[in-house]
Amino acid sequence: APLQLRELVNCRWAEEVTQQLDTLQLCNLTKHEENEKDKCENHHEKLSVFCWTCKKCICHQCALWGGMHGGHTFKPLAEIYEQHVTKVNEEVTKLRRRLMELISLVQEVVG
Numbered sequence: 001a002p003l004q005l006r007e008l009v010n011c012r013w014a015e016e017v018t019q020q021l022d023t024l025q026l027c028n029l030t031k032h033e034e035n036e037k038d039k040c041e042n043h044h045e046k047l048s049v050f051c052w053t054c055k056k057c058i059c060h061q062c063a064l065w066g067g068m069h070g071g072h073t074f075k076p077l078a079e080i081y082e083q084h085v086t087k088v089n090e091e092v093t094k095l096r097r098r099l100m101e102l103i104s105l106v107q108e109v110v111g
Helices: 014-026 060-064 077-110
Strands: 049-051 056-058 074-076
Touching (some): 049 060, 049 077, 074 077
Antiparallel strands (some): 049 056
């Protein structure tokens, strides 16, 4: 169906979203340097394991010696990190594609 100009919504945030996407791509997604917040509260070890059951980052000692995580499922934190980076990048690509579609549609209507 043909669109009327009065039916269009001004997409003022499109430029802001584009700038944020550019910023995300420019950021080097490297792992944080070790600091206190990246260490286990109980063992003061580097968080290197993801407890899939608790959805929480833990150290290898928490995973090995059971305690609160006995019988839980674990994955290497680096693997979970890479999965999340991949998913974020896929979503950014979809957003960019949709933005280009919207810009094209606005140009067709205005032009």
